[in-house]
Amino acid sequence: MSNRQELQILRLKLLGLVIFTTLTIYVQDFWILLSLLILMIIFIIVIRSRNNLSERVSPLISIFFLILIFQIVFNTSLDLFSRIGKGFIAGLKILNLSLLVFFFTATTPLSRIGAVFSFLPKSMRLMLTITLSLIPVVFEEAKKITIAQNSRGYNTRQLNPIRSIMPVLIPLIHRILRRSEQIAMVLESRGYGND
Amino acid sequence: MHPGSKMKKGIRLKNVSFGYQKEHHVLENISYEIKPGIFLGITGINGSGKSTFTYLLNGLIPHFFKGFLEGEVQVDGVSTKSQNTAYFAHQVGMVFQNPDFSLFNLTVEEEILFGMKNLKLGNTEERTQEALKEVKLPGYENRDPQTLSFGEKQKVCLASALVLDTPYIVLDEPTAMLDYKNSLELYAILHKLNNCGKTIIVVEHDTDFLWQFTKEVIILDQGKIFLSGDNREILSYKNKLQNLGIKVPDRNRKI
Numbered sequence: 001m002s003n004r005q006e007l008q009i010l011r012l013k014l015l016g017l018v019i020f021t022t023l024t025i026y027v028q029d030f031w032i033l034l035s036l037l038i039l040m041i042i043f044i045i046v047i048r049s050r051n052n053l054s055e056r057v058s059p060l061i062s063i064f065f066l067i068l069i070f071q072i073v074f075n076t077s078l079d080l081f082s083r084i085g086k087g088f089i090a091g092l093k094i095l096n097l098s099l100l101v102f103f104f105t106a107t108t109p110l111s112r113i114g115a116v117f118s119f120l121p122k123s124m125r126l127m128l129t130i131t132l133s134l135i136p137v138v139f140e141e142a143k144k145i146t147i148a149q150n151s152r153g154y155n156t157r158q159l160n161p162i163r164s165i166m167p168v169l170i171p172l173i174h175r176i177l178r179r180s181e182q183i184a185m186v187l188e189s190r191g192y193g194n195d
Numbered sequence: 196m197h198p199g200s201k202m203k204k205g206i207r208l209k210n211v212s213f214g215y216q217k218e219h220h221v222l223e224n225i226s227y228e229i230k231p232g233i234f235l236g237i238t239g240i241n242g243s244g245k246s247t248f249t250y251l252l253n254g255l256i257p258h259f260f261k262g263f264l265e266g267e268v269q270v271d272g273v274s275t276k277s278q279n280t281a282y283f284a285h286q287v288g289m290v291f292q293n294p295d296f297s298l299f300n301l302t303v304e305e306e307i308l309f310g311m312k313n314l315k316l317g318n319t320e321e322r323t324q325e326a327l328k329e330v331k332l333p334g335y336e337n338r339d340p341q342t343l344s345f346g347e348k349q350k351v352c353l354a355s356a357l358v359l360d361t362p363y364i365v366l367d368e369p370t371a372m373l374d375y376k377n378s379l380e381l382y383a384i385l386h387k388l389n390n391c392g393k394t395i396i397v398v399e400h401d402t403d404f405l406w407q408f409t410k411e412v413i414i415l416d417q418g419k420i421f422l423s424g425d426n427r428e429i430l431s432y433k434n435k436l437q438n439l440g441i442k443v444p445d446r447n448r449k450i
Contacts, residue, residue, distance in 0.1 A: 014427075028431075041304035052301070065443075069241060075354075086421075095354060114301045114305070129299065129300060129301060129305070130299045132301060133299050133301050133339075133340075133341065134299065135297075135299060136341065137295075137341055178296065179295075179296045180283065182293065182296035183292055183296065183297070183299050184259070185250075185255055185259060185289075185291065186289075186291065186297045188255060188258070188259050188280040188281070189253050189255065189284055189287070189289035190284055190289075190309055190310035190313055190356075190359070191281045191285070191310055191313035191314040191359075192309075192313050193279070193281050193313075194282065
């Protein structure tokens, strides 16, 4: 397949992603959202694996239930049954959106995602490239920091979420800031802004 | 006129003092002339101002790090105050200490192309291949830089500086996180580049490498030049080096 054809397929995939995410945001029907979710789960299991899927979905389950609880507790203008329905719809939307992006990124190499956005202005493309390249790096660093803190007796499963996340979050932010500073220096020293 | 076409006059530092804060000088009254074609080593203990020294050489100070700069740095006769860092990117290639923090593109090829696109250089494909061959990474064009080993990442950073074909190349502790084999490979590349006429300025803690590869050495202590001159002469002051906390080179060590 030529580069041009590959790029066209990638653009079509991106367009599909945009259309489906827009639809997911606007659709309010529980059954449509549920069908989309089931369809996506089947696709991901076929293309990737059950492990990849569970890794992606397990942190979202807690968010799903949090949204449901928030709807039940705070959306007092509706009756209980409608609140539960709204909670399920909002939760399903989050799950669907996340899996749509996962489906796209799982079937498209990172290096090609950058190429899809070649029509954007230079500065925006650069921002996008840096973001895309650093997403896995940030996750990897968070994992490394967690291991380092665990080896010093830090317990990740504390009840207090702030106390639980801070020992990882603070060094992670520090590292991200240092990394951003060095990237900015590299950009300058390689002539960025020479136009 | 293209900056590269000017006569090389070297990098001249005249009474340079710099501090990130007003009262605290990181570098104090530095005067030195880096001659074209030299292999210069800079060493000193942590916090002696080595990295800050390198930031002076391509205009990162005063354009990126504003701080408080006194005196003047001239690259081939052009003051770093008068032009921005992008201008000096034509003359000074920079390799930073931590390659992990320097790579931000999705492929090795894009990483190397980045500087060339900015400086609007031609023959990009040919230059990319040449640079990768130079650092002994041919065939790595489509690799994700983040998945490479540390040594390979550092070599990609060097290749990204090499493609710009700058007369000066500055490296800030390039071997700090490398094993001996990779460090040696890197110095062999630098040695070859120096033989081809490039001016190499390297910040290094391992004085064995400085002894073996450099021609001149600067030893910084608390932001001041403590010793400078011929590498063999300077690195022979055993007591002075030991008092500063700098490793005395093993002259018998075969590198």
